[in-house]
Amino acid sequence: MMGSRWVLLLLLGLWMAEESRGDADPYLLDQIVPLGELLGFQEPALGRDPRNLSSYDFIVVGGGTSGCTLASRLSEDPRRSVALIEAGGVENLGHLTPLLSSYTQLTASNWGFKSVPQNASCLGMNHRQCALPRGKVLGGSSSINTMIYNRGNRRDYDGWAAAGNPGWSYQEVLPYFLRSERAHLEGLEQSPYHNHSGPLSVEFVRYRTKLAEAFVEAAVEAGLPLTDYNGESQNGVSYVQATTLNGRRHSAYSAYIQPVRDLRPNLHIFTFARVTRLLVDEASKTAYGVEFLHKNQSYVFRALKEVILSAGVFGSPQILMLSGIGPEKDLRALGIPLVQALPVGRRMYDHISHFGPTFVTNTSRQTNYFSRVTTTDVLSFYTDSKADTRMSSIGGVEALAFLKSNRSELPPDWPDIEFMMTAGSLASDEGTGVKMGANFKDEVYEKLYKELAKSEQDHFTLLVMLFHPRSVGRLWLKDRNPFSPPQLDPHYYTEDRDVEVVLDGIKAALRISEMPALQRIGARLLNRIVPGCEDFQFASDDYWRCSIRTLSFTIYHQVSTCRMGPRIDPHAVVDHRLKVHGMRRLRVVDASIVPVIPAAHTNAVAFMIAEKAADMIRDEWGSSD
Known part of the structure; x- marks a missing residue:
């Protein structure tokens, strides 16, 4: 780390x-x-050496966003014992520094997953493999992501409820978004859509460039309203709301676990502990514990009430399948005894994006080149009570815009495209951070961005993100070895319509670049050919289609591998109370239960899911005797 x-x-x-x-x-x-x-004062090693055959009321597997949130809420009752088991370690000052978010993905805090080679996307990646980062640290992906806080559209959740998931409509989940939030958003102090007393700090990014100001002004000139995208209407443009506190990352660990870890003797935290399988009574199909490795030694913990999987969109389905819960044909082929046949991993959605277009400008010293970080910036960031230097920039992302493509058939208030305005590109860190984390080929950096880095030419990038993909991926086990990573095939852009929607987004981005506010700073398209797209006329539709498939970029919003739905849903793994179908005392509580991907950055959704699950679990088990 x-x-x-x-x-x-x-x-x-x-x-x-x-x-x-x-x-x-x-x-x-x-x-x-x-x-x-x-x-030099690093976080102490958390947890304790486990004691074999220990019993806890609740065992939470995975200390990511949902796991930290859930373990904290369940341990509020001092009479309930909670074990939180995390495969990684503890975040440190590097994680807390927003500008370094891309570098955290190059450390042991990232599981380092990659997709199987793709045919329709990620053509600009080594071996055509998309990098799929996931957090392996207390805090999970909230400790290594870009910290964007976006809950999504009310219609997303109303659709969940209408599909047979009572209790998950927008009006029913909004209180759980609010419960987690402690907003410090200037101008929104009286908004009913924000709370000021929750554990998780949400604030506007403290460092802001003139590039971002020009983009927001240009988007308004192009017809997008200024909006609070977590408020009444999502459509429009806004500066980013981020999970930071005084300019520093505020992860699920920082918000939910760190403040209480030394105050609750009923909460036991185990780091560097890898769960390998669930313990299940096959006759009654009841989960009664977990088996895990810690310091190369095997341990068993027993659950008096429930085992709760919060191991993430890849980890939770993997553990289920290793334990005999999954697609019957696949498990039998691997020699795994079947406990419960369910479509685990058979659906996986993601918000695939296009890394671009990039625009150069006539400004000076606005782009977030790492070479422009000064000693004073660093000292101020680590010593001032409120950090507002370049170090507080969340990977360069400064503003978001939400809009509808020309071909969208959705209601007017339901966007299908998001722009992430970034004051930089792969050139910002001279190809040492984002390029490596995303698995881009050297050729992409050399031909597109190297000259920008050498000249320190000011520029910005608009990442175009697809909200409602038709392409559906899947996940499966490579073998019976619990330490083998699962096989991941996101199937990005296998539906041509997804490419066309992103193309509509690129055209909308180009129109915004022509607005007076951006023309005043000389914004113009970076005139360099994407490697592999040389046969197409630059900036033609076919050129952009090639670029979309080449510069594919995931913001790691994968969901649905343990999809929530009623028993009649052929793709459902858990019910509306997040209980695994056909099983007793076993739930999944993380973003893998999301039935259909929302118009959201899914980290906020993971907080909400855990807050709601905590209430459901407490309602079921009541107070201890």
């Missing part, structure tokens, strides 16, 4: 770079030593 020592080395490196240019502050070096001592 990236540690505090890395931050100190960055600080020293920046100071030496300034010294070589002759503009270093002589007083800053005196501050580096005490700061190094401060940064």
Whole structure:
């Protein structure tokens, strides 16, 4: 994992770079030593060595967004014992630094999943494999993601309820979004769509460039209203609402576990503990515990009430199938005894995006090049109570726009396209962070972005994200080895209509770039050919179609591998109370239960799911005797 020592080395490196240019502050070096001592205090190793055959009321498998939230809520009752089991470790200062989010994906805090080779997408990736990052750390993906907080559209949740999932309409889930939120959003203090007393901090990104201001103004000139996309209407443009606190990442661990971990003797946290299978009584189909490895030793924990899988959209289905719960034909082919036949992993949705278009501008020193981070920026970020330097930029993302494509058949208030306005590109970190994390080929960086990095030419990128894909992927086991990663085939762009919707989005982005606010800063399309698209006329429809399939980019919003739905739904794995169909005392509580992908960044959804699940579990089991 990236540690505090890395931050100190960055600080020293920046100071030496300034010294070589002759503009270093002589007083800053005196501050580096005490700061190094401060940064040396890393999070203590959490948890304890497990004791074999320990019993807990609730065993929560996975310490990601939903797992941290759920374990915290269930342990509020001091008479209930809760075990939280996480395969990774604990976040540190590197994770808390928003600008470094792409680098966290290059560490052991990321599971490092990749798709099987794709034929219709990710053509610009090594071996045509899409990188599919997922968090392997307390906090899960909330500790390595881009921190965007977007709940989605009310129609998404009303559709869930209408499909046979009572209790999941917008009016019924909104209170759980609000329960988690502690908003610090200037201008929205009186909004009924925001809460100010929850555990999770949500604020506007504290660092803002003139590029973002010009984009928001141009989007308004193009006809998009200013909006609170988590409020009454999603359509429009807004600066980003992020899960940060005073400019620093605020993960599920930071919000839900860290404040209470030393205050609740009934909450036991186990890190670097890998669950390998569920313990199930096959006769009664009752889950009664888990088996896991810790320091290369096998342990068993028993659940007095429930086992709850919160291992994520890839981990939860994998554990189910390893335990005999999944597609009968697939499990029998691997020699796994069947416990319950269910379509685990048979559906997987994601918001595939296009990395672009990129626009160069006539501004100066606005793009978030890492080379522009100064020693003062670093010192201010780590020592000031409220950080607002470049270090607070959430991977460069500054504004979002939500709109409908020309071919959309959805109601007027239900967008099918999102723009993520980013003050940079692969050039921002000279190909060392985003490029490697996303598995882009060297050729893509060399031909498209290297010259931008060398010249430090100001530019910005509009990532075009597809909200309602028709392409559906799936997940399956490679073998019976619990340490083998699952096989992941997202099937991006296998439906041509998905490409056409993204193409509509690119055309809308180009129209916004022609508005006066962006023309005043000289915004113009980066005139470089995407590798592999040389046979097409630059900026023609066919060129963009080629670019869409080449510069495919996931924001890791995968869902639905343990889909929620009634028993009559042939794709459902859990019911509306998140209980695994046909099983007793076993639930899944994470984004894998999402039945249809919403117009949302799914981390906010994962918080909501866990908050709602906590109430359902408490309602069922009541107070302890």
